[in-house]
Amino acid sequence: MNSSDQGSVHPGRPETIKAVPVRHPGRWAGAAVVAVLAAMLIHALVTNRQFQWDVVNKYLFDSTILHGLGVTLELTFLSMLIGVAGGITLAIMRLSANPVLSSTAWFYIWVFRGTPVLVQLLFWNFLGALWANISIGIPFGPAFWSEPTNKAIPLFVAALLGLGLNEAAYMAEIVRGGIQSVPIGQTEAAHALGMSQFNTMRRIILPQAMRVIIPPTGNETISMLKTTSLVSAISLEELLRAGENIYSRTFQTIPLLVVVSIWYLLMTSILTVGQYYIERHFARGANRVLPPTPFQRLRRLFAGKPVPKIEHDVVPGIEGGGHV
Numbered sequence: 001m002n003s004s005d006q007g008s009v010h011p012g013r014p015e016t017i018k019a020v021p022v023r024h025p026g027r028w029a030g031a032a033v034v035a036v037l038a039a040m041l042i043h044a045l046v047t048n049r050q051f052q053w054d055v056v057n058k059y060l061f062d063s064t065i066l067h068g069l070g071v072t073l074e075l076t077f078l079s080m081l082i083g084v085a086g087g088i089t090l091a092i093m094r095l096s097a098n099p100v101l102s103s104t105a106w107f108y109i110w111v112f113r114g115t116p117v118l119v120q121l122l123f124w125n126f127l128g129a130l131w132a133n134i135s136i137g138i139p140f141g142p143a144f145w146s147e148p149t150n151k152a153i154p155l156f157v158a159a160l161l162g163l164g165l166n167e168a169a170y171m172a173e174i175v176r177g178g179i180q181s182v183p184i185g186q187t188e189a190a191h192a193l194g195m196s197q198f199n200t201m202r203r204i205i206l207p208q209a210m211r212v213i214i215p216p217t218g219n220e221t222i223s224m225l226k227t228t229s230l231v232s233a234i235s236l237e238e239l240l241r242a243g244e245n246i247y248s249r250t251f252q253t254i255p256l257l258v259v260v261s262i263w264y265l266l267m268t269s270i271l272t273v274g275q276y277y278i279e280r281h282f283a284r285g286a287n288r289v290l291p292p293t294p295f296q297r298l299r300r301l302f303a304g305k306p307v308p309k310i311e312h313d314v315v316p317g318i319e320g321g322g323h324v
Contacts, residue, residue, distance in 0.1 A: 055255035059246060060262065068242025069263055075159060075228045075238060080221050082164030087171025094176055105172065112169035118230050121162035125234040127153060159231040167224060174216045178209035210282045218275030222268055239263060 045051065059065060093105035112120070128149035137143035153161070182205050190200040232241035240260055247256040 050254060051258060052252060052255040055252050056258050056262075059256060059259050062246070062259075064237075064242045064246060065239070065259060065263070068237055068239040071156075071237060072225070072228050072239040073267070075156075075163060075231065076221070076225045078160055079163035079167055079228070080224055082160070083167025083171045083220070083224070084217070086165065086168025087173075087175050090168060090172035091175035091179065094172060095179065109169045109172055112166050113173075117162065117166045117227060118233060120166055121159060121230060121234055124153065124158040124162045125155070127158070155231075155234060155236045158234060159228075159236050163224065163227065163231070167220065170220060171217070174213055174220070175209075178211075178213035179205055181212045182208045207282075211279075214275070214279050214282055218271070218278070221275070222271050225267055225271065226264060 090105045090108060093101040094109070096102050096105075131149050133146050134149050134152045135143035135146040137145070186204055186208075187200055190204045191197075195203070228238050229240040231238055232244065235241070237245065243256040243260040247253045250256075
């Protein structure tokens with residue numbers, strides 16, 4: 001080592017390492033391929049006259065389409081309401097120590113998850129073929145109220161029963177999985193402190209289980225939005241059926257399918273954003289720093305700031321950051 005080097009390096013301290021960034025040629029190649037494919041797709045959408053964008057613009061806010069959209073949203077909301085309420089009930093029954101309750105819940109889930117939802121919709125639509133009338137009264141005795149089945153269960157109610165009861169079976173497994181994801185020691189600790197079963201479930205188990213329950217529930221809601229298109233098989237005019245009714249008269253099939261797809265994509269996007277913020281809300285007990293919102297990510301991106309790393313805050317002895 002010469003005299004100049006001895007003056008620039010401290011005795012006993014190694015020289016500063018010059019880090020060379022790792023190159024990722026595969027990433028750039030993949031990005032180039034995606035960019036080319038995206039350009040080809042945009043070119044096809046713009047130049048192919050068969051899409052008939054003028055017809056799409058004409059029917060996008062047509063009264064028939066908007067009526068079908070309203071039926072789709074109503075079916076989605078009410079079916080998920082039935083599914084969530086029924087799923088919670090079935091999950092509690094499935095976890096019960098009573099063999100009758102647990103076996104009944106298991107049988108319900110087995111039947112409704114084991115048969116296609118389209119078959120269930122058709123079954124509810126043709127229920128009048130099995131029972132001409134629906135009655136309420138004393139079992140094996142006189143009836144206090146009786147109504148023709150086809151009148152008591154019109155098309156909308158048949159679709160609602162088919163979708164909602166089927167969804168309850170799936171939600172039951174989601175809720176059960178969320179409850180069982182919380183360590184049993186927290187339940188025992190809560191009972192040792194004198195908390196009732198109801199308060200333990202409400203204040204200890206469910207707040208932590210929601211982090212596991214919310215993501216698949218959001219997926220089920222988005223799936224339900226699209227599954228409502230199956231009710232067109234029983235002639236209920238929802239969004240897809242409304243588009244079919246129009247193109248059966250005009251023979252403009254592709255433009256009407258594009259209209260339907262645009263509305264489905266819009267509603268799915270809104271539900272996705274809502275799911276993100278709900279997940280972010282329930283992540284407060286597990287993360288030291290909440291995940292940034294899309295707007296916060298954009299602001300940091302344009303400002304040249306890195307996105308903060310999400311760290312999980314785990315309380316010693318209690319998994320997932322829960323408190324007793």
